[in-house]
Amino acid sequence: MSNHKLATNALHAGHDVAANGGTRAVPIYQTTSYVFNNSDHAANLFSLQELGFIYTRLNNPTNQILQERLAAVEGGIGAVVFASGTAAIATGLLTLLKAGDHIVASSSLYGGTYNLLSVTLPRLGITTTFVDASNPDNFADAVQDNTRAFFVESLGNPKLDVLDLEAIAAHSKAAEVPFIVDNTVATPALLNPIKHGANIVIHSLTKYIGGQGTSLGGAIIDAGTFNWANGKFPEFTEPSAGYHGLKYYETLGAASYTFKLILEGLRDFGGALSPTNAFNIIQGLETLPVRIKQHSENALELAKWLEAQDEVAWVNYPGLESSKYNVLAKKYLPNGQSGIVTFGHKGGFDAAKTIADETKIFSLLANIGDTKSLIIHPSSTTHQQLDEAEQASAGVSADLIRLSVGIEDIEDLKADLKQAFAKI
Numbered sequence: 040m041s042n043h044k045l046a047t048n049a050l051h052a053g054h055d056v057a058a059n060g061g062t063r064a065v066p067i068y069q070t071t072s073y074v075f076n077n078s079d080h081a082a083n084l085f086s087l088q089e090l091g092f093i094y095t096r097l098n099n100p101t102n103q104i105l106q107e108r109l110a111a112v113e114g115g116i117g118a119v120v121f122a123s124g125t126a127a128i129a130t131g132l133l134t135l136l137k138a139g140d141h142i143v144a145s146s147s148l149y150g151g152t153y154n155l156l157s158v159t160l161p162r163l164g165i166t167t168t169f170v171d172a173s174n175p176d177n178f179a180d181a182v183q184d185n186t187r188a189f190f191v192e193s194l195g196n197p198k199l200d201v202l203d204l205e206a207i208a209a210h211s212k213a214a215e216v217p218f219i220v221d222n223t224v225a226t227p228a229l230l231n232p233i234k235h236g237a238n239i240v241i242h243s244l245t246k247y248i249g250g251q252g253t254s255l256g257g258a259i260i261d262a263g264t265f266n267w268a269n270g271k272f273p274e275f276t277e278p279s280a281g282y283h284g285l286k287y288y289e290t291l292g293a294a295s296y297t298f299k300l301i302l303e304g305l306r307d308f309g310g311a312l313s314p315t316n317a318f319n320i321i322q323g324l325e326t327l328p329v330r331i332k333q334h335s336e337n338a339l340e341l342a343k344w345l346e347a348q349d350e351v352a353w354v355n356y357p358g359l360e361s362s363k364y365n366v367l368a369k370k371y372l373p374n375g376q377s378g379i380v381t382f383g384h385k386g387g388f389d390a391a392k393t394i395a396d397e398t399k400i401f402s403l404l405a406n407i408g409d410t411k412s413l414i415i416h417p418s419s420t421t422h423q424q425l426d427e428a429e430q431a432s433a434g435v436s437a438d439l440i441r442l443s444v445g446i447e448d449i450e451d452l453k454a455d456l457k458q459a460f461a462k463i
């Protein structure tokens with residue numbers, strides 16, 4: 040399927056119909072384990088002499104189809120799925136890093152990721168320098184001898200900053216560290232970070248890829264482009280004490296990180312995706328290209344409409360000519376800028392809470408990327424644990440309202456916001 044384009048891969052990649060009983064839809068293999076032919080077969084699977092399924096914490100045929108499909112739509116050589124986007128990020132970093140290592144990260148990250156990097160990983164001896172990603176040179180300036188990764192979101196949630204991925208990738212290449220890009224908000228239907236120099240792409244599948252707000256999931260897609268033998272990652276070149284003395288890079292080459300995520304990451308941390316959730320997420324992935332087009336069209340029209348309302352103080356959407364990220368959006372997101380819009384009402388903090396309380400179609404909840412429209416006031420909810428300065432660097436002001444614009448009729452969405460404004 041690798042020669043096919045995105046919309047075709049989203050529907051077909053990874054599903055060998057004949058090998059799956061002629062099934063047109065991807066089947067759910069709801070099983071924890073797999074019967075070995077005999078003890079020698081089992082021994083060969085454990086020692087990687089043969090590849091096959093052992094236990095669903097490591098892999099599963101339904102999950103495998105999702106993995107191959109995600110690798111195809113992102114342009115990677117392999118992918119591994121997890122129980123949530125957070126499980127993907129945590130396992131991805133812990134599989135790569137050890138105490139004493141350092142990360143350079145954009146300061147505008149999803150609040151949960153920011154907390155992982157700023158509070159939890161330091162407890163394990165892994166520290167992060169957060170930089171203003173609008174100047175790519177800040178990444179180079181923050182590099183230390185022990186830096187082992189760059190981490191960014193291609194389209195920050197909720198700052199909606201579009202990053203100059205190619206400029207940051209050039210700095211990660213010079214520093215000889217992997218460039219990790221969370222591409223959740225942009226989705227592979229609008230942006231492929233690997234084409235712009237990312238070595239590792241991460242997704243919360245819970246959002247646009249699943250698309251219907253039914254199932255948590257996460258994924259890591261490996262570009263297969265990073266040189267793990269550059270001397271900075273001995274766990275990839277020395278015999279692994281955790282896996283039969285396996286020398287990952289010598290044995291698995293470009294696929295080293297993908298296998299390490301399965302053999303050590305999933306084995307040791309256990310954040311496996313349930314096959315039923317993999318099936319639900321596959322249903323979403325199949326229609327992602329058409330849905331994201333509608334999300335993007337609705338978001339742009341709503342952002343323009345908000346700009347024209349007297350009550351509205353400011354609007355942020357990378358597709359707007361007024362956005363300071365519009366030039367980068369034209370380069371990196373030419374086919375649409377996804378469905379998140381933020382704005383402030385002239386009534387400030389209190390007005391923001393009233394709007395979030397009074398909308399009828401927009402649901403007040405802590406998620407993005409559902410087909411249905413969603414609303415939240417981050418300052419009092421998702422980002423309440425950050426102090427004012429941290430909120431500001433994450434792009435959150437007291438008056439900010441985040442909309443995840445769904446695919447309902449756009450006139451109904453405008454009317455819903457208008458009636459909420461009238462309640463202030």
Ligand SMILES: Cc1ncc(COP(=O)(O)O)c(C=O)c1O
Binds near residue numbers: 256257
């Ligand atoms: C950009 C981004 N990355 C990662 C996550 C975490 O994903 P999950 O909620 O599936 O754990 C989120 C969740 O909101 C997110 O917005």
